[in-house]
Amino acid sequence: MAEQECVTSPRILSMDVDPENEVESEYRIEAGGNVKYITVEPGALHTDHLSLPLSHLPTLPYNDVSWTRAHVWRDAQSGELQSRLSDRRLAGVENVWHHKSFDVLTLQRTKQLSTAAFETSIPGPQSPSSSEKVEVIAKIASFEWEIPRIERETRVYQILHERQAEDLTPRFLGHIHEHGRPMGFLLEKMQGRTHASIEDLQDCESTLKRFHALGLIHGDVNRFNFLVDRDVGGSVRLIDFENSEEVAAEEDVEQRQSAELHSLRAEFVEESGRGGGFRPASSER
Template structure:
């Protein structure tokens, strides 16, 4: 149903959720307005809170992740914005995955294993995502196997199973490798069977050629 076919809705704070459908008998459009409490990320550990409306979307990377221009608090809007990576839930069912990732970044602060956590993203006070520094580099290849094994082992040593150690989740810059995308991560006992299996699969992951895990492919690259 195109948005243009919807009737005008009340411009007030008495509702924040609308269910739109048609009567099964008459086919008439029906709209049910409700006031609901939406879930948000609860682990709010970083002091910086950023309104989602203050971010200017630059480039979509995945369904929930995009490159954004961000003016930090106290920065004049006439100055050049900071380029960051925003990861924001669009639907409630995406909140649990981003909640886990938020907590993982708390553990990884100051380890050098992951991008710097810039702050939490909120919508009217409800935390729905986070900002990260944009890393310069490229995805890993089989030639980077020793470096990737080392950084993955360091991740395991702090008790975290990555859960999706594909080549695009390793960002290589010179002799430095960072890990990204911890949506599928979980806390595990060090030296668990799952961690061993993840390390063992790394060689095959770096040889992967199907672009699994690469995010969106720009249309000009498909032509």
């Protein structure tokens, strides 16, 4: 008897859903080691089905490696769902500077930290072939429109590496790829550190000044983007460079950096939780 082809049920890896069903919703789906990106036009699915779409989408050949994207809509005349497949190459991070790279499909999520970041583990550096694991932080662009954010962060870590200022941040451990397409990175997990408070203002100001001296602006200096180790004399690490800029050549760089520095106190006493909250999106397994 001929050996049957192994067909793996699809599972949602990421979704960007419009709860009002007024703009497109996007899904990143994996089946049998293949990752597909599906865009659903507004109104194509019932609003109640957007967060659990797999049983409501048209039948798609998820195990077929010849396509990467699908566009789904509902025909205005027949009312039937329609789909169009494409093999368009997806955009990825262009600045690949680190010598290590990790396959995103091998990274098991142990804790979701934000819509883009999660905890995972990789083999320990001393014995990569053993069962010893090290906890790390992964940050990825689930969809193409998020790539510029990861590109900016990747560039900041490269600058810190080149200027020998890596002690300002968690260590950059390597790029993350999906089928060879760079789309994220791994960072050291800073054990025992807490988010900054007003008592850490002076140490955080010193860290931000060092960051500015490299010709950079952070762009989002809320207290959750400063990690403090109070057992090491208030040692501070900066994170989250999605909005960072290289500004060394700009005429108003000192003014902009000064404004960011002076905004720290107000940010540290701000109590809305901006920058620190996360509510996981529902997923269909």
